[in-house]
Amino acid sequence: MPLTIKVPYTRYLAPDGTLQGSLPAWADDPALLCRLYKQMRLTRLFDQKAIALQRTGRIGTYASTLGQEAIGVAIGELMQADDVLVPYYRDTAAQLRRGVRMEEILLYWGGDERGCAYADPAVQEDFPPCVPIATQALHACGVASAFKIRGEHRVAVTTCGDGATSKGDFLEALNVAGAWHLPVVFVVNNNQWAISVPRAMQCAAPTLAQKAAGAGIAGEQVDGNDMFAVYDRVQAALERARRGKGPTLIECLSYRLSDHTTADDASRYRSEAELKQAWAEEPLKRLQSFLVQHRLWDESHEQAWLSEAQTRIQAAVTAYEATAAQAPADPLDYVYAQWPSALAEQRAQWLERVSHTRTQEG
Amino acid sequence: MPLTIKVPYTRYLAPDGTLQGSLPAWADDPALLCRLYKQMRLTRLFDQKAIALQRTGRIGTYASTLGQEAIGVAIGELMQADDVLVPYYRDTAAQLRRGVRMEEILLYWGGDERGCAYADPAVQEDFPPCVPIATQALHACGVASAFKIRGEHRVAVTTCGDGATSKGDFLEALNVAGAWHLPVVFVVNNNQWAISVPRAMQCAAPTLAQKAAGAGIAGEQVDGNDMFAVYDRVQAALERARRGKGPTLIECLSYRLSDHTTADDASRYRSEAELKQAWAEEPLKRLQSFLVQHRLWDESHEQAWLSEAQTRIQAAVTAYEATAAQAPADPLDYVYAQWPSALAEQRAQWLERVSHTRTQEG
Amino acid sequence: MSEQHVNKVTLVEAVNMALRRAMRDDPSVVVLGEDVGTNGGVFRATLGLRDEFGFKRVLDTPLAETMIGGLSVGMAAQGLKPVAEIQFLGFIYAAMEHVVSHAARLRNRTRGRLSCPLVIRSPMGAGIRAPEHHCESVEAMFAHIPGLRVVIPSSPARAYGLLLAAIDDPDPVIFLEPTRLYRMNPQVLEDTGQRLPLDTCFTLREGSDLTLISWGASVHESLQAAAQLAEQGVSVEVIDVACVKPLDLATLEASVRKTGRCVIVHEAPRSCAVGAEIASSLYERVWLELLAPIQRVTAPDIPPPLFRMEQHYLPQVADIVQACDDALNYA
Amino acid sequence: MSEQHVNKVTLVEAVNMALRRAMRDDPSVVVLGEDVGTNGGVFRATLGLRDEFGFKRVLDTPLAETMIGGLSVGMAAQGLKPVAEIQFLGFIYAAMEHVVSHAARLRNRTRGRLSCPLVIRSPMGAGIRAPEHHCESVEAMFAHIPGLRVVIPSSPARAYGLLLAAIDDPDPVIFLEPTRLYRMNPQVLEDTGQRLPLDTCFTLREGSDLTLISWGASVHESLQAAAQLAEQGVSVEVIDVACVKPLDLATLEASVRKTGRCVIVHEAPRSCAVGAEIASSLYERVWLELLAPIQRVTAPDIPPPLFRMEQHYLPQVADIVQACDDALNYA
Ligand SMILES: Cc1ncc(C[n+]2csc(CCOP(=O)(O)OP(=O)(O)O)c2C)c(N)n1
Ligand SMILES: Cc1ncc(C[n+]2csc(CCOP(=O)(O)OP(=O)(O)O)c2C)c(N)n1
């Protein structure tokens, strides 16, 4: 008898937006459903804008969230303000819903650290997007440890991609979360690609969720293009964690509809056919179909929201572009709480140099 | 339905040496069984000697293999000469059986790198004991990759402790072994303690073998105090790997009957009662009881073997103590294939210094 | 005061005393690492803390240094003050990504919104006949990283005062404890809670002919060398750098300006070690006042040998005296 | 020869050419890393290798740098010659334990029985408007480690010849490729298989008034500075160190002995960088011949800023010219 494993899988909505079975009780709330849809649409429009800004050189490299909106929006919607989000770089969706401002996200990708200073009180303790793959999973465990040590009923939520599940940090995080019974939720956005490396080459296991087994924690798969499925399972996991019942690993099956980042060209390594298939299953259209089928949404709603969303996005772009230059001392002033006296000379040189260059540039 | 998992477990011999069920066919070989027992006894006697040498300052810190003899001896017996062993520091048992000499093991723990130079042709490609926990698991995957790339039917076997299974290296190794279908066998010597940290605090999963699930590879538990169980499952895993059927993780349940090393005092953190219980299950006595019950071994065999073993060990100690001092240039000569001309000055200084000190010391 | 009333503590006991004091005074201080709980650490630096402060504040971790690093970052960002132990410095590499890419940068990355007030303690250095990887002196790898502080005490008193300061400090501190000194030269030490500054060197012996700069276990041999030279009538100033990042160059500069000669001693391999930074910075500052080139007495550029050859690897008193003589006799 | 027949290649193309040449000539060479296969690497350094050499010799790995490091050690011990790519130098830290504790020591640990002929290639440096962690210059962390070689090419020709030599070399080589130069200044380059030595600096411009020492992308600005100074009648010798570990001090010493003045330029933060080692070693050797203190033009001791402030972080031509002027005008 070889080792055997069974992994739960949740889906409510078929790709065409029709229901499979009956919805959970929480879904009987049209306002909530419309809010979720609107947030997904807003996210996607903002994402498109960001890509346009990158193409015209107004921000730098950008990692699109296209196709992952259900996951991020559900997370952002469900977390309480005093929970802590420890995101990776493809989490515009969750961050926006949490309260990070669009202009902050643009500033960040625009090469300005102030984009991670976050003005909104609700996200003061949230982490900035994490670039070194999977390292954030451990930070989330540290945050959750702090909650547990202080006896607070708060939850740390961390996200990562399918590729990230191969890195030791992720696996060590699952293990300590299990060993210490931490209030943390790991959400894997399995979008099938890690840049050019397909999911199948990343790991021989049929699901990534089963990595939970080795750590003795709960693990499950959901259809990441189905807002109902994601919302339902993230809600349950948050609940469990908050009630001291331990961590959960949720693998959301989705698809990276975009290039990896604006610096990538995915047509080099994946087929048109695969991409086309993925578009047929994408989350936004799916929820929209459901809402339309159930007369919760229609074309006039859509137009009104498109126009409001565009206005908000345009305002953010304007704010972004109007942001004053950083103070010359900024890159020094936050390296230590106080710039070390031992480095006083370097400070003077830096300030002189920056002001000199700025003067020259006019 | 939560995630569920079933992990195979193998045991043939009860702690008192009586059979549970019937033995596999390979066990119908008295010569083999006596050889295994003798090797275990030899290993244990050598281990005792090493501890005695440490106590009198003739070697440095030493990691005892007491209680883990079945695991190491089975591995050493089953591997082919051209397989590669990638051991950790508690693998005296496997190394001795592979062909590493007792005096080499003493030299190593005696603070002399020549203890890892290995004279026996059978172990030329074996790795030396690995100290940084779990890192060896990845080296074994590299070795196995080389076999696979060159199309060779060889297997890499790597060992580690229960503590090591928490470290990213181990988990990344399982993952790449699965993704690349490598001819590698991971043997975890779960001796219940990682220095002072008990198995239960290391990981919330009920078995360590189930870490295989996350990597999509075969995983199973065996009674590590039962030579029949270990031998049988290691043999099967080697066979699978050699035939291109992929990697296996074998968790051997054993007990560290010794202190962690000679620098440790286990009575600080674990109970007499637990230790006593473990002694009742230890592997050597168990196999001996079986052999005696089946009239394959008796007191006169025992005495004869003890005396031969002691003679061999004493010869090794004599050889060890007669080893000439290292050449002064030794610590430089193997840093690079050729000492860099850029560092010529340092070499001259070093040689002068060493010869000067040696002269002074007489 | 009679002998038996004098409370003499070793360096490792001073570390323990500082940890206890910090945990008593500040509930946000937590200790984590491998074997730090029940066992009190393999060197007993955390002895008794579990009993006094419980499981929630003294955490035996699973065996994973990356995790210890990453967890500490998360805890620190939450306002705890984690003091993590890496069991030996030779096992810190797996935590490097979290130290370099996160701990050292979280404040800067978030423009001060989040910060990382953590301490990573680790035993360092050779000379205790330990196995491979138990003898490393790689302080230079950390001293190169902006955003970190790197502190290395060389006496019980400095271990106590500097560790308390390191725990207070709002930024990440790598705190390296020379194992060779752990049980040497116990000192009278009161548990006053008195901090020592993290931004100044310690002048251990004043002198006028030559400045002998060192840190960690080599301070010990440096002081012996200075004593020997004193017998020959040479007045050597001995400075324990103690905080190798950032470097208090002002004190070093003033001393070398005074003496005109300088020898730097360290246990790390020579190339690209902290000694190189000190030497080049001093040359930049006191070039005209120097009466001889600065000498470096260091381990050679080889891995620390297993213990049979260890003594040759470490800078010896005779090597230091020789280098001082060379500097003093420079034409 | 008419323009269109001249085969000009960029630095990244030269890397690709060298990899292809090495793989053609030696079946034990294998390439591994994230995205090196189908995608040909995020910078296209491994473009086309998968097609030519197949899945067994061009291996897309799972996403795990520790694993890439450890796997390479195991392969190399088996006599393969792995050339591993770390996608950006800022992601190498997870591989550090394998590089420092194993690759750099396996030969010494086994007294030559096993060895580690691997190459780790990684793009380095700032200046391409990339996100955080894509701009690191931490060559000093590796240059401190005995048993390693650290090589940084600054032209297509040197990338080609040095990479071939690095792959040949029986010991581990960290091979760092300045991204800022990847597509700058293409050169005519024949695929001759000609190796360049790993133990000598490259004198790119001879001069008699001052020695300008640099490596990596800063060589580019150093050459520009030398050209500017030439216009003012100052004769500057420009040396590309190229191999920062071990250091060819003989060439540097000879040059500074000749010119009497020296400026060192690097992109890494100042403290404990390779510049410090070069400066202190030179002082030790040519103290009496120096006409001015050695100047270091470096990045400040801060993390590389996101790209808005990146230009201020990097040493600029004007900074180098200024430092040279200071050295030249030193009283
Ligand atoms: C430690 C580390 N290694 C490599 C990279 C470069 N890199 C950036 S994204 C990426 C792929 C990540 O894939 P996945 O985890 O699936 O997330 P996705 O981008 O698909 O959402 C890689 C290799 C990195 N950022 N960090
Ligand atoms: C990376 C690393 N961290 C810490 C240590 C110190 N250390 C040596 S053995 C050990 C415990 C290992 O326990 P386990 O894996 O169960 O093996 P065992 O010694 O019990 O056989 C520790 C923490 C080490 N050698 N390497």
Ligand SMILES: [Mg+2]
């Ligand atoms: Mg992905």
Ligand SMILES: [Mg+2]
């Ligand atoms: Mg164990």
